Amino acid sequence: MTQDQQYREFIDASLECMNACNYCYVSSLKEYELASLRDCIRLVRECADICMFTADALSRGTIFAKEIMELCAKACEACAKECSQHEHDHCQKCADACKRMIELSCVHSA
Amino acid sequence: MTQDQQYREFIDASLECMNACNYCYVSSLKEYELASLRDCIRLVRECADICMFTADALSRGTIFAKEIMELCAKACEACAKECSQHEHDHCQKCADACKRMIELSCVHSA
Amino acid sequence: MTQDQQYREFIDASLECMNACNYCYVSSLKEYELASLRDCIRLVRECADICMFTADALSRGTIFAKEIMELCAKACEACAKECSQHEHDHCQKCADACKRMIELSCVHSA
Amino acid sequence: MTQDQQYREFIDASLECMNACNYCYVSSLKEYELASLRDCIRLVRECADICMFTADALSRGTIFAKEIMELCAKACEACAKECSQHEHDHCQKCADACKRMIELSCVHSA
Structure with missing residues (x-):
């Protein structure tokens, strides 16, 4: 693999x-x-940047996978916390996507 | 939409x-x-960067969609041309992905 | 050179x-x-992304220099136009930086 | 400030x-x-990406400054270690720039 x-x-x-x-x-x-x-605006934009950077780095086999995934999980935690406070549909969906990332992050760091 | x-x-x-x-x-x-x-190494890395930039920009509704998609199509053309010259499986698959981009680009600019 | x-x-x-x-x-x-x-918020953030992408691509000798610089000049034009409408000091300074880019872009495309 | x-x-x-x-x-x-x-090729390219991401994130006041600077310092350490093994002038200069980053990183984390 x-x-x-x-x-x-x-x-x-x-x-x-x-x-x-x-x-x-x-x-x-x-x-x-x-x-x-x-x-919310600042955090979701930053989280988007970090997720993109993470996907790109992992897809070319970065040797800093652990550190980058940890950074990404932190950004997703902060973003989920903020977005779950707002009732807008786009915020709720964003929070859900972030929570999925936190779950996956736990699997990888376990 | x-x-x-x-x-x-x-x-x-x-x-x-x-x-x-x-x-x-x-x-x-x-x-x-x-x-x-x-x-090949230089071109595929550059094409990867441009594709990532394109996906990110389009997903936040950039007003420069047309220009960015044109740049992306140019990068994919150069990359497809280079990669299709090499018999490695990873080069052939990369060329295929690039050709798919060129097709889609024609649909959007039509 | x-x-x-x-x-x-x-x-x-x-x-x-x-x-x-x-x-x-x-x-x-x-x-x-x-x-x-x-x-303004959307445009300056997008212009920042495009400027960063441009600097990175040029500093590794991209073969798409012309296209990327044109895209960057377009983003700077739109950003300068928007920011010059606002009296905030940060908007004025941003407009100035963008106008400098447009000037340089003209030199390169001349 | x-x-x-x-x-x-x-x-x-x-x-x-x-x-x-x-x-x-x-x-x-x-x-x-x-x-x-x-x-060397893989590491310098990755280090360039991480440095660019770091500069961009810090310049818009990221709340993840500490984590991102730590990641950047790690990348610079690995890159300095690799590049200092090669006698090429470009490798030596790259190693120097990376070492400067490690020094600055120590100041900030002190």
Whole structure:
């Protein structure tokens, strides 16, 4: 099994999470109650960046897989915590994608 | 239909292509006949970067979608041309993923 | 002269512009009149991404230099247009950094 | 002092290191003794990516500054160790830029 295959599930989840975060970012910037979403906007955008970086690094077999996955899990935790406070559908979906990442992260670090 | 949905197929193909390019990159660097793969290594790595950038930008509804997709199609053309010259399985698969991108690009620019 | 040296000025300006855009992004998200800055927030963040991608690609001698610099100039034009409409110091500085990029871009495409 | 200013020195060093790594990457791929540079090529390219990601994240005031700087320092350590084994000028310069990052990292984590 190549390193790429070993991390396949994590890579796919990272890309899903990146998509959910980017969608939440764009949608949040269109919401009427923009002021309440300042932290959300920053966090989902940052989480999207970190997920993308993670997927890219893992797919080329980075030797820093452990560290990068830990960073990604931390970003997803912060993002899930923030987004789960907002009732918008895009926030709830983003929180779900982040929670999936945290689960997978636990499997890998176990 | 959101911009995200409109470009969904292109985003998914970009991520597939990024994976194929990254796999070809890592595999090429392990090949015995390394010297014949100099251009291949550089091109697949660059194509991977551009595909990732494209997927990320499209998934957050970039207003530069047309320009970015054109750049991505150019990178995929150059990469497909290079990789199809090499018999390695990873090169052939990378060329296939790139050709798929070129097809999709034609649909969008039509 | 290596390709890296040839593009040195453009790379440095891209990194300056990335910094100005990122600073404007963070500052805009803290402003009281957030609603008037929706487009600004999205554009400066996107321009930052494109500038970073441009600097990275040029510094490793991309064969797509022309296309990437054109994309970057377009992003800087849109960003300069948006930011120059806002009186905030961070917006004005961001607009200035973008205008510098447009000037350099004209030199290279001349 | 803003977070951006606080990390200014680290950001500038990251961008310098990214440049040195990218230059080493491109130059290594042109060397005659390519086979001896397999690890070098992969590591400098990865280090360049991580440095760029670090500079970008710090310049927009990431809340994960500590984790990202630690990851960056680890990448620079591995890259410095590898590059200092090769006599090529581009490898030596890359190793120097990486060592500068490790020093700065120690200051910040102290």
